[in-house]
């Protein structure tokens with residue numbers, strides 16, 4: 308199963324679902340990511356701070372899928388904010404990934420107290436101009452932070468990757484993204500397999516379509532036109548997660564799942580969370 312793709316505002320494309328890789332490292336991680344690509348994943352989400360960029364690079368070397376058909380996303384860590392630091396950090400990521408170019412480069416967290424994300428954004432613009440990065444975006448940015456980037460540089464991030472799942476549907480931020488043609492990416496789309504998959508409403512929607520609870524939740528992301536990046540170390544679950552394009556939810560089903568909303572779960576408030 309190959310997911311359809313969305314056009315990004317800069318002309319690049321992004322698959323409608325990707326493979327999260329946090330925790331997929333070492334040999335098991337290489338095997339899982341290699342197998343994920345063979346199963347049909349074309350978007351792979353990693354980060355400097357996941358410590359697995361080499362594993363992702365090895366999986367890419369092992370696959371016979373054309374490099375230009377893959378979208379490899381990685382992220383700048385907080386410890387490397389600043390113009391020169393960003394350029395140097397990117398080069399480390401690129402070498403670890405063993406790639407000529409990175410498809411999507413994101414600022415992982417804004418760290419507003421540090422006050423350097425704008426400098427990093429300017430560095431990312433220059434990396435894109437040099438052709439080392441195809442598309443640039445951010446992660447965990449608020450509407451105010453996005454506005455600051457846009458007003459200061461005139462360059463709009465193509466994506467904002469944020470915590471998004473039925474417990475935290477992010478209506479306001481998604482509306483802001485829509486206004487500015489920023490594609491939403493959903494991290495922890497299955498809410499890290501908490502009780503979400505046991506919620507009665509999720510089970511009802513899943514049963515109505517003859518799919519699993521995880522598929523119902525991932526299809527909910529697709530209906531929101533957000534790009535979920537579920538992580539699974541298990542081949543059967545990875546295939547299940549990708550297989551969400553043969554059915555559609557009604558507006559009522561989408562609304563019923565969104566009604567599970569209760570707010571941010573892991574305390575990763577972009578205004579205060581610091582991750583270096």
Ligand SMILES: NC(=O)C1=CN([C@@H]2O[C@H](COP(=O)(O)OP(=O)(O)OC[C@H]3O[C@@H](n4cnc5c(N)ncnc54)[C@H](OP(=O)(O)O)[C@@H]3O)[C@@H](O)[C@H]2O)C=CC1
Nearest residue numbers: 327328329446494495496497498499500521537538539540
């Ligand atoms: N930008 C950011 O700040 C952040 C980005 N991320 C990114 O988002 C990705 C996904 O988020 P993550 O936190 O991993 O959480 P997810 O919501 O993807 O949940 C992963 C958990 O769900 C389980 N799981 C996966 N598929 C199924 C299924 N079909 N049925 C039942 N259980 C399932 C996995 O177990 P198993 O492996 O055993 O299948 C794992 O325990 C990360 O890997 C990372 O790439 C995450 C957090 C923050």
Ligand SMILES: O=C(O)C(=O)[C@@H](O)[C@H](O)C(=O)CO
Nearest residue numbers: 329354357415416494575582
């Ligand atoms: O996984 C990521 O991208 C993160 O930003 C981390 O916050 C991660 O969620 C984590 O739990 C690190 O301890």
